[in-house]
Amino acid sequence: MSDLPTQVEIAEEGPREGFQIEKAPMPSAEKIALIDALSATGLRHIQVASFVSPKLVPGWADAEAVVAGFTPKSNIHYTALWFNAAGLDRALCFKDRLHLFGSISLAASEAFSIKNLNRDRAGQIEAMRKQTAAHIAAGVPVTRIGLQAAFGCNYAGDVTPARVMAAIADGLAIAMEAGVTIRDLTLADTMGWANPRQIETVVAEVRNRWPELRLALHLHDTRGLGIANAMAGLRMGVARFDAAVGGLGGCPFAGQPGAPGNIATEELALLCTELGIATGIDLEALVEAGRLAERILDRRLPSAVLRGGTLARFRAHAA
Amino acid sequence: MSDLPTQVEIAEEGPREGFQIEKAPMPSAEKIALIDALSATGLRHIQVASFVSPKLVPGWADAEAVVAGFTPKSNIHYTALWFNAAGLDRALCFKDRLHLFGSISLAASEAFSIKNLNRDRAGQIEAMRKQTAAHIAAGVPVTRIGLQAAFGCNYAGDVTPARVMAAIADGLAIAMEAGVTIRDLTLADTMGWANPRQIETVVAEVRNRWPELRLALHLHDTRGLGIANAMAGLRMGVARFDAAVGGLGGCPFAGQPGAPGNIATEELALLCTELGIATGIDLEALVEAGRLAERILDRRLPSAVLRGGTLARFRAHAA
Numbered sequence: 001m002s003d004l005p006t007q008v009e010i011a012e013e014g015p016r017e018g019f020q021i022e023k024a025p026m027p028s029a030e031k032i033a034l035i036d037a038l039s040a041t042g043l044r045h046i047q048v049a050s051f052v053s054p055k056l057v058p059g060w061a062d063a064e065a066v067v068a069g070f071t072p073k074s075n076i077h078y079t080a081l082w083f084n085a086a087g088l089d090r091a092l093c094f095k096d097r098l099h100l101f102g103s104i105s106l107a108a109s110e111a112f113s114i115k116n117l118n119r120d121r122a123g124q125i126e127a128m129r130k131q132t133a134a135h136i137a138a139g140v141p142v143t144r145i146g147l148q149a150a151f152g153c154n155y156a157g158d159v160t161p162a163r164v165m166a167a168i169a170d171g172l173a174i175a176m177e178a179g180v181t182i183r184d185l186t187l188a189d190t191m192g193w194a195n196p197r198q199i200e201t202v203v204a205e206v207r208n209r210w211p212e213l214r215l216a217l218h219l220h221d222t223r224g225l226g227i228a229n230a231m232a233g234l235r236m237g238v239a240r241f242d243a244a245v246g247g248l249g250g251c252p253f254a255g256q257p258g259a260p261g262n263i264a265t266e267e268l269a270l271l272c273t274e275l276g277i278a279t280g281i282d283l284e285a286l287v288e289a290g291r292l293a294e295r296i297l298d299r300r301l302p303s304a305v306l307r308g309g310t311l312a313r314f315r316a317h318a319a
Numbered sequence: 320m321s322d323l324p325t326q327v328e329i330a331e332e333g334p335r336e337g338f339q340i341e342k343a344p345m346p347s348a349e350k351i352a353l354i355d356a357l358s359a360t361g362l363r364h365i366q367v368a369s370f371v372s373p374k375l376v377p378g379w380a381d382a383e384a385v386v387a388g389f390t391p392k393s394n395i396h397y398t399a400l401w402f403n404a405a406g407l408d409r410a411l412c413f414k415d416r417l418h419l420f421g422s423i424s425l426a427a428s429e430a431f432s433i434k435n436l437n438r439d440r441a442g443q444i445e446a447m448r449k450q451t452a453a454h455i456a457a458g459v460p461v462t463r464i465g466l467q468a469a470f471g472c473n474y475a476g477d478v479t480p481a482r483v484m485a486a487i488a489d490g491l492a493i494a495m496e497a498g499v500t501i502r503d504l505t506l507a508d509t510m511g512w513a514n515p516r517q518i519e520t521v522v523a524e525v526r527n528r529w530p531e532l533r534l535a536l537h538l539h540d541t542r543g544l545g546i547a548n549a550m551a552g553l554r555m556g557v558a559r560f561d562a563a564v565g566g567l568g569g570c571p572f573a574g575q576p577g578a579p580g581n582i583a584t585e586e587l588a589l590l591c592t593e594l595g596i597a598t599g600i601d602l603e604a605l606v607e608a609g610r611l612a613e614r615i616l617d618r619r620l621p622s623a624v625l626r627g628g629t630l631a632r633f634r635a636h637a638a
Contacts, residue, residue: 111637152630153637154633154636154637155637156637157633157634157637158634192623192627193630195590195593195594196550196590196594197593197594198593221623222623222626222627223586223589223623223624223627223628223629223630224546224583224586224589224590224622224623224624224627225546225586225589225590225593227543227544227546227547228546228547228549228550228590230547231515231547231550231551232550259623259626259627259628260623260626260627264543267542267543267544270542270543270544271514271515271543271544271547274514274516274517274544275514275515275516302623303543304511304540304541304542304543304578304579304621305542305543307541307578307579308511308541308542308543308578308579309542309578310542311471311512311542314473314476315476315477317473318430318472318473318474318475318476
């Protein structure tokens, strides 16, 4: 396991992912409480809100109140998500509190793009051209490509590495045309299709073709392989992961109601800790934040660590 | 991934593991229905009952009724569990229906042995000497060593590979003294302490010292690393795993109420299928058996595949 990174950066997406799929809107104060609890765990990247249409995602109608309400810590990057110029405008109002950067968001499956955004490949490329221009005009750097459905799609089935490479090339062409430099690439297993071998294959091909890109994995645990896939990423030296406390989230448009969402931050952090990989996270504090999320949502979340507890606790007791 | 096996044998322990921890006794007819459903999935090893004290494990007071009641298929090994001469005698009544063999059961953590069985290391060795002799006297072959707490212990903390090797040596000494040949060794992560690197380290050391032993892994998903650990086993060429449909089970004596139990058979089978490893299992039929287990127990089981569904179903729809 010589390629295991010595440290890993976990971007927490629980607040944003978790609240977008809830049927009943949560009080803003509870969202803020969760963000503040996460701020005390050692996480350095927390996605706190989604500036999306309140009609499409009623759970984030209060994005402004939440972003205005949490207590920022100076060493944490708080981020938000948006999909169009209106969302960008809303985010810009909080440039003192949020770490703003733009992503070129594409899907390796055209069928998913159509289902999720009602745009085919060409339509999404055109939308991203416009969005990139809008970011530049607003002075917001565009530094990342985010690739959805990079490992398979509920609507299109298997996604070949060739399709992944083509979609990344699309994104890089948009960036080049706009004169921006992409540093980060996030490969998202949006619907939980990946397996460890596929992770290794796709990561190796991307690395081989674009060695300058910094890779991140956004993994879902839809079929229970999420942590095994993260492990495959770690073996390939991937040092950036998205995750959600408690395993919050899941894609509201992927047609799998009740399926587990993102890999749980505490499971990934526990894996890293046990492998001797630094995350900067206080696992006990993170577990407490997960339990707070369960109290807020009034249901059990998928994270096994919330049930089984950390090993540190047992080690302390045994010692 | 050159050491991945081409086929894997999964021993289903759901019925035995699942019903032992339920508070309210389940009707025998429902246990039998689950066993019969599992018999239709392509599984070739199913542990159907536990011949243990009804006082200690009331959930298996009806072991005789269950074993007498299910419908055996000729190509399936149905097994049962017992811990003493009384249990062996009960099992012997069903030698026409059950595949009977003896295990030398030891723990790599003395603290666990004391908590679980009220015996220290010497006491457990003595008990296994007697049990091995009883098996020989009854004409039941003793072919396996089962090692509990092989990767860590809630009571003793970390378990070193040296402790694992010492416990295996204990087991082999018992076998040699009794004149029996051990073919199989099951390493059990009874309380969910293992991580993928540790799996690789321990498996490599065991293989190095005893290359003649056939290894199996019995993994728990207590902290969400179960399938990543199974993947580590597969990478090491391990081709035998225990698992439980739906993720049933968990150790009733390990002091972690509510923690996930065994790795879910359908998650492991899905992993193997996606890696091109043959299991002989009809995944859709297995998912149906998992849903039956949920109806019987009237609660959601931990298996993500029961929520997310198989990929074959989506592939068929996409094609």
